[in-house]
Amino acid sequence: MAMDNRVTSIAILVFCSALACCNAGGVAAPQNIGQIFNVLNYGAKPGKNFDCTQAFILTWKAACNFVGPRARFFVPQGIFTVGEAVFQGPCKSQFPIYFQVAGTVQAMPDPSVYSGQGWMSFSHINGLIITGGGTIDGQGPLVWQYNDCKRNGNCVHLPASMHFNDVQHVKIKGLTYLNAMGFHMHITNSFMVSAHSLTITAPEDSPNTDGMHVSKSNSVKIARSTIRTGDDCVSLGQGATNVTVNKVICGPGHGISVGSLGKYPKEADVRGLIVKNCTLQGTDNGIRIKTYPASDPSAAAGMFFNDIVMENVKNPIIINQFYGSSSPKPSQVRISDIVYNNIRGTSATAVAISLKCSPAFTCTNLHFSNINLRPSPTAKGVFTSNCSNAHVMANGPHFPAPCK
CATH class of the missing domain: 2.160.20.10 (Single-stranded right-handed beta-helix, Pectin lyase-like)
Known part of the structure; x- marks a missing residue:
């Protein structure tokens, strides 16, 4: 009988403890x-x-x-x-x-x-x-x-x-x-x-x-996801600020893109992007910034790309300010203060880094460090970087050689 009373007491104690735990933030109590x-x-x-x-x-x-x-x-x-x-x-x-x-x-x-x-x-x-x-x-x-x-x-x-x-x-x-x-x-x-x-x-x-x-939009976080589509895994349009993309597996598709910017009049700036710890697999582009020619003035600035793995990506790092139009008027989107750090893997094309910036407003403060991109078997021709109207600063190991 004493043993029965002890078991009953223990059961009551466990039940009360569980109920207290539920009400304290564990599994919700019925009410x-x-x-x-x-x-x-x-x-x-x-x-x-x-x-x-x-x-x-x-x-x-x-x-x-x-x-x-x-x-x-x-x-x-x-x-x-x-x-x-x-x-x-x-x-x-x-x-x-x-x-x-x-x-x-x-x-x-x-x-x-x-x-x-x-x-x-x-x-x-x-x-x-x-x-x-x-x-x-x-x-x-x-x-x-x-x-x-x-x-x-x-x-x-x-x-x-x-x-x-x-x-x-x-x-x-x-x-x-x-x-x-x-x-x-x-x-x-x-x-x-x-x-x-x-x-x-x-x-x-x-x-x-x-x-x-x-x-x-402001303060958007995208994390720990797998995105395999026919277009951009993540794309940022005008007015996107303070966006973080972390631990995303991307591919196939067009990669992670800022833009297209400048297609419409008086677009809002894009600022404060962090892309980190991501893997791109077989995408048409890796990290891309793209703007239309003949755009109104705006800015794409303050971006940090860190610890990105490229696996057979066609254009691992690309800026294209001549996107989507044959207009002779230059893009007026000012691209500045971009950091590329610890970008590694393989490029499916010979031009692993392509920076085609606007002749009206050159890309400024582009910082490259610890870049290690190697050609995959599909990369034909001399493995290189190709840049125009871009102010590039490079330190640490860098392959292919940075633009001068």
């Missing part, structure tokens, strides 16, 4: 779970031929109007077909809303369904966590035939799988993005956005399927 808003309860049905768009919008409105903590928009296991959906705030709760995808959300493969820049758009939201381990399938192979951007410089891009406009304090983690119609993610006019532990995949020949495109 702190919050409210789950399951799309099934708002009319969604799994299946490739059932339109769940309205159900998803109704579910979001209910979660957004919930005033308590931990409102959770929930997509369970299964395949759910959704057309254009706008998830709009501001929401009533002072706590972040969870947007949890456990199943697969697939797009309607009909461009006429979409009126804006996004398939799923998030706007005017302060506090959002997108997670769940599920898949966001843009069904791109069924609509890429309608992309005419290679023939039409003023083309309208197909919608991004997720478009973020005027959002802040957003986390995106643990999802798979597949075959976007356009960009997989587009972040604009936003603040404090972090994305990590993502897998983004589209075929090498898929058009304009950037993994992450950032513009007019």
Whole structure:
């Protein structure tokens, strides 16, 4: 009997300790779970031929109007077909809303369904966590035939799988993005956005399927993700400031790009980019800055590229201020204060470093240190650096030899 009492006491002690731990920040106690808003309860049905768009919008409105903590928009296991959906705030709760995808959300493969820049758009939201381990399938192979951007410089891009406009304090983690119609993610006019532990995949020949495109946004972090698409893994457009890209595996695709800049009038500057601990595999470009000729004045400055591995990359380090136009007028985008440190690996082309800067405003304060790029078997010709209108400073080991 004494032993039974001791076991009972231990069990009570363990239960109380566990409950205290839960309430102290471990697994949430029942009263702190919050409210789950399951799309099934708002009319969604799994299946490739059932339109769940309205159900998803109704579910979001209910979660957004919930005033308590931990409102959770929930997509369970299964395949759910959704057309254009706008998830709009501001929401009533002072706590972040969870947007949890456990199943697969697939797009309607009909461009006429979409009126804006996004398939799923998030706007005017302060506090959002997108997670769940599920898949966001843009069904791109069924609509890429309608992309005419290679023939039409003023083309309208197909919608991004997720478009973020005027959002802040957003986390995106643990999802798979597949075959976007356009960009997989587009972040604009936003603040404090972090994305990590993502897998983004589209075929090498898929058009304009950037993994992450950032513009007019401040304090964006992209980390610990694998991005294999037909375009840039990460691209920065006008107004992108204080962006960090860390531990990203990239390739195939067009590499990590700043630009294109200068295509539109009065573009905002790009400043404060850090790219570090990344690996580029078989990409068309490695680290690229590209601007249009005949641009309005702007700046691309304050960038740090560190510990980058190139594996059979065609243009490992490239600046091109003659991109996308044959205009004789020079680019007025001022490129300055760029650091390339500890860049190593193999180049698939003979020109491992190409710096073609504007004759109107030369690239200034380009610092190179510890560069070790070697030719891969596909690199034909003399292995070299090729530069024009660039002010280069080099120290430490440097192969190929730096531009003078």
